[in-house]
Structures are given as C-alpha cells and as structure tokens.
Amino acid sequence: MKINLKPRTMMYPAPAVVASAYDEDGNPDCCTLAFATMCSHHPPAIMIAINSTLKRKTLADILNTKEFCVGFPSVEHMAETDYFGIETGYRQAKLQKANFNYKNAEMVNAPIIEEFKVSVECRAMHIAEVGSHTQITGEIVNIQADESVIDNKGKIIFEKLNPLAYDDVTHSYYEMGEKISDAFKPGLKFR
C-alpha cells in the first residue's frame, strides 16, 4: 500500500561529485555536490545546483570566472569528498588540508583535482536561480581521464572508476554494484 510522505528532495541514485574553481586571487576552491546531472547531448553539458542561500565560496568563484571543473570521486576518495562538503573554503584551503593536488585545466580557467580519475572541464552556458539553489549548466569542453580507467576505445570503464553514490534521505554514501544488463535490449520484448 502506498502512503504520502512529506515533500523533500530525493533522487535514486544521486552522485557525490566535486566542483572546483579559482577565486579572484587565483586560489583553488572546491565543494561536494549531490545536485548534478547530465543535461544536454549537443553540446555535451552537465548541470550543477549549488545552494545560494549558504554563500558557498565555490559558487561565488564559478559565478565570477564562469568556468569550473567537476571531478568524479572514486570510493577510495570518500573521506576527502566528504570533507569538501562539510568545510567552507572561506575558512580553509580545503585541497591542501586534505592533501589533494591540483593543476590548471587544459581548456578552462579552473583547477582540476589530480587525485580524481575522471574530471570534466566546463564553461558556463546557462545560469538560473531556482528555489534555494543556483543552477549552472556547463558545456563540457574537455575531459581528463586517467589511463588506468579507460579502455582501448577511449571509453571510461565504470568498474575501474568505481564511483561514489550518495543518499540524501539517509545522508549515506554507497558504492555501486554489478552491471546487470546492456541498455536498449531488455525492453525489446515489449515491442
């Protein structure tokens, strides 16, 4: 039997990704986000939403430079990813505190976090204030991936990236499970 629950945000599953940008002085900052999705094929783009009521430094930085990176943490980066979500860049140089390294992105003016095996470089193409958050759609202008997680066709191997998932309802991190099927095949039986 179905029952009504009080409205709250939820998505199953949600990611735990890390957005990074430079501040006005060229210092790197980053923050962890569960509010992130692919949103366009042409051009390739992702949308991140950052709380605009909490005055997050990474949001201010992205609105200033209009460029940012998004890194996809692996399960092994859970503690650092968690830290980037609970600390503020106004108080601490977060990357340094977590012993993480960065370099300049190739195509945008933003720091790319070296420890993450896959990161996308984004240029803001659309910004909107909706509800409590600022939605930033970034065109993906480059992808940096570690050789260890890509196959011989240049595709990222999901199991080698081993991405981190997040449940916003219980405030928990999850790992991913097994591949269960190719897409666009199991549904053919209903045709």
Added chain:
Amino acid sequence: MKINLKPRTMMYPAPAVVASAYDEDGNPDCCTLAFATMCSHHPPAIMIAINSTLKRKTLADILNTKEFCVGFPSVEHMAETDYFGIETGYRQAKLQKANFNYKNAEMVNAPIIEEFKVSVECRAMHIAEVGSHTQITGEIVNIQADESVIDNKGKIIFEKLNPLAYDDVTHSYYEMGEKISDAFKPGLKFR
C-alpha cells in the same frame, strides 16, 4: 597519467527514472530519463532534462500540463524501464504494453505508475531550453511511497527501494552496492 577525451556527457553515477504525464486527451505517457537531479531544498525540487530535438511525447505533455510525476524504478523494473526509453508514446500506449498500471497522482494532474515503489509528484516551477534539451524544474509537492520501503520514521530505505543506475558512456544498467559510510563524518579527520 591523464589524457584528454573528446567531450561527451557523463555523470557517475546517473539514475534511470521515469517521468509520466497526461496528454491532451487524458492518456498517460511516460519516458525514461538519465538526465535528472535534485536541485533545490526550499522548495524541494528536482530537475529533469528531456531532448527537445527528438519531439518526445512526454515532453510535449509536461509542457502542456506543467505537471508530472517521476518514478524511481527498482532493479526488478529494469526491462519495463528500458522499454519506456526506447519506445515512443506517439506509436504505443507504453504502460499498457508493459503491463504496468497507473492512477491519478494525489496533488497534481499526472499519472503515477503503481509498480514503482517511490514516486514524486511535481509541479513545474522553471523551464529553460539549454543545448539540445529542455530543463524542467519541478517542485515536489507530494511523495508516494510503498509501505514496504519505508522505516518507522517515514524514511525511504535505500536497500529496499534497490534503485536502478545507468551508465551513459557504455549504455549499461547497474545495481547499487553496499552502504559504505554515514555522510558528514569521514571528512571530519581533515578538520
């Protein structure tokens, strides 16, 4: 060593959710989406992005009624979820073909798919054309959840929902793995 890959959309992990709406004649339609995210806490909201170049029926329906539901499929619904992504509502009554049932949502004028254990009822609060897709932000005005997946505090139990994940790079479905940690704790060691 890091290498550059050709830009393409990616998110790790991404969901496989099903948006549903009524057409002008009151017939239910639905489509599967990997482009979906939480995007606001106040009010609670999610954003879905639907390809506007492919003339999808569910997109036309949502733009018409401005109301829709989003269901979170469990792994056991993979075949039906896959079918809702590969068939068009202009050709087939998809729910009927997949032997799925629907009822009216409680708070919005949209069909809610009965087989999904958790669905959110949404009212469009912001619509934008960005890239190849239409971004629709929906305020979550109600949640319908099956008693079997909620605990005694009214919270959804992730493992009982057993949500389906999707990898857009390899076109594959994944199941979720184990909970590995509470959030907002493992990062405290860097403070």
